[in-house]
Amino acid sequence: MNRREFMQVLAVAAAGGMALSHREDAAAQAASSFYDLPRFGNVHLLHFTDCHAQLLPMHFREPSVNLGIGAQANKPPHLVGDAFLRAYGLKPGTPDAHAFTYLDFAAASRTYGKVGGFAHLATLVKRMKASRPGALLLDGGDTWQGSGTAMWTKGQDMVDATLALGVDVMTAHWEFTYGAERVKSVVEEQLKGKIEFIAQNVQTNDFGDPVFAPYTMRSMNGVPVAIIGQAFPYTPIANPRYFVPDWTFGIQEERLQTLIDQVRGKGAQVVVLLSHNGMDVDIKLASRVRGLDAILGGHTHDGVPAPVVVENGGGKTLVTNAGSNGKFLGVLDFDVKGGKPVDFRYKLLPVFANLLPADAPMQSLIERVRAPFAAKLAEPLAVTEGVLYRRGNFNGTFDQLILDAVMAVKGAEIGFSPGFRWGTSLLPGQAITMENLLDQTAITYPYTTVTPMTGETIKTVLEDVADNLFNPDPYYQQGGDMVRVGGMDYAIDPNAPMGRRISDMRLGGKPIEAGKTYKVAGWAPVAEGAQGEPVWDVVAGYLRGRKTIVASVPRLPKVVGVKGNAGMV
Known part of the structure; x- marks a missing residue:
């Protein structure tokens, strides 16, 4: 040792x-x-992303399935477990091994304690800023959504927390599910002059006018630095369109190139994209545009210890992704000489609550914003006998619990649950509280539904989602994971062509018939006008009636054609 x-x-x-x-x-x-990270260079960027409104320290299990397809196979971020450790030279049984992988999750969680928490993150941010004059704190989005308090306050608790944290610049995704009016009012009335909300790829439907500032220019230690914003490009598809009916999104590659050239023309010596594209999309984008020194990315929740260096027509671009749930802080230092970066250092720091004292002002703010909801959040619903988690290309144990509950309460044969990547984890013996349940379900369109579907329609749904996840062209991937399926079994070949990935669908051991109609329960419909009991009420009632939950092995599809893929154990 x-x-x-x-x-x-x-x-x-x-x-x-x-x-x-x-x-x-x-x-x-x-x-x-x-956390001793010596200062390097003269341009300093701190980055967190996808915290999903988690103000308190929590447990979060990293995926055991994160498949890369085609050219993305066996490359970051599609590495899990031991393959991940080998790729980055991390040793098993260390704090870093726990932070970055699912290995020995329950035992390691008890050894190393909880991660994240804004009071502990604030301590680390202050420490990094103290050693790095002029450092900017960048928020990659998915910050205002993901908890009960965020949902009940329309993200106000997180707005207050990010202001107190000292965020300088942010972009967005799930923020838009509070609606265009709410987002605009926060940006114009609360963030103005404090946090710059940037998104070069969001425009009005009618005349293509920018909805938000596309970029910001700052001078840091005498070096002009440009930060360009990239909101989630598929917001109106992955989430209800009616929340942002008058705005367009998209990757907008050509417009981005124009902006890069523009800020370079204004003297920017460092140009960074603050992105919510997802890491595969960012890697492709970095290969196709010139002039970006780095992409600080989010959306796919990949905690990647070292940047992927992508070559393009203008040189090289560093592509990073800083995990999720506030459990990491990325620190990127550039040494700029002669008008350009000549060297860099990057470190993705895990936020261990046991190793960082809580920042007193932030802790006070957290207690204040949570106080009105404390009793409701603390209600114990049941106790879990196993690890409950969500994260991975297919069902996690918490996904399975939600499916079991919705199918049982709604009397359905089959259940669908969204492939969301956010949601905290619970250890064996922990109480499942209302807060824990809301960590998995707190959205602004939580309606549960029961829909008659033919076997043919069920296959079409699964094929469509599989293509969103496993399309070999990253620009056709929309993030998230495979829809979680309950009640039925199926096989999937992620490498197969579109429309031919799903096979051998069975219910109770019998083949699903294309022309037969089945009763399918689900939640989170994106169609306007959808109605139904909120999913948290459905699942809470189910849990109260059982008291103890056996977290069984989740119902996973038979995955074929992935032998040797380092993204699956």
């Missing part, structure tokens, strides 16, 4: 409450050394 590994273990041992007697001071110093 080298010195750094020893210090990491010592730090976590002390933070976990183990008796260290006279070595307590050494443990405190070790905790500090875990």
